[in-house]
Amino acid sequence: MAVLKVYEYPHPILKKKATEVEAVDDELRKFLDDMLETMYHAVGVGLAAPQVGVSKRIVVIDISHDDEDKMDPLYMVNPKIVWKSEEKVCGEEGCLSVPEQKAEVERFAAVKVEYLDYHGNKQILEAEDFLAIAVQHELDHLDGILYIDRISRLKRQMLLKKLQKLREEKHERA
Numbered sequence: 304m305a306v307l308k309v310y311e312y313p314h315p316i317l318k319k320k321a322t323e324v325e326a327v328d329d330e331l332r333k334f335l336d337d338m339l340e341t342m343y344h345a346v347g348v349g350l351a352a353p354q355v356g357v358s359k360r361i362v363v364i365d366i367s368h369d370d371e372d373k374m375d376p377l378y379m380v381n382p383k384i385v386w387k388s389e390e391k392v393c394g395e396e397g398c399l400s401v402p403e404q405k406a407e408v409e410r411f412a413a414v415k416v417e418y419l420d421y422h423g424n425k426q427i428l429e430a431e432d433f434l435a436i437a438v439q440h441e442l443d444h445l446d447g448i449l450y451i452d453r454i455s456r457l458k459r460q461m462l463l464k465k466l467q468k469l470r471e472e473k474h475e476r477a
């Protein structure tokens with residue numbers, strides 16, 4: 304397994320619509336393993352393939368915080384939302400491609416998602432609460448959408464200013 308490089312805003316690959324995966328084979332499974340390791344290494348709860356420079360419809364998610372709510376990591380290939388709740392929720396989101404920033408984003412409170420798993424088997428997941436938010440955030444990446452595209456222009460400008468400042472500080476320290 305390997306830790307992959309995470310691409311950050313405003314890298315153009317993050318704006319691109321990702322293409323469908325043709326086969327879940329050993330080569331793809333190796334990539335899924337690398338994605339999961341990269342996500343854990345960066346202490347994220349989800350990661351989409353475009354974030355590591357691969358414009359394919361693949362995400363990994365693990366929202367467990369400790370042993371108590373430990374879940375098996377989700378590997379989703381060609382995921383598709385097939386149902387959305389009428390109810391919406393607002394939650395704070397961050398993204399490994401927009402380091403150290405956070406903002407409130409409105410999402411559907413629950414979604415049903417269809418995908419191929421690690422073994423290429425078709426699965427349907429009913430997600431609610433934080434998992435539903437994570438699924439929507441990661442699937443957005445596959446369509447070239449970042450959570451900062453879903454907040455007001457003013458909030459986005461403020462957030463990007465903070466990101467810029469952070470990068471300058473890091474640059475000065477280096």
Ligand code: NI
Pocket residue numbers: 397398399400440441444
């Ligand atoms: Ni993200």
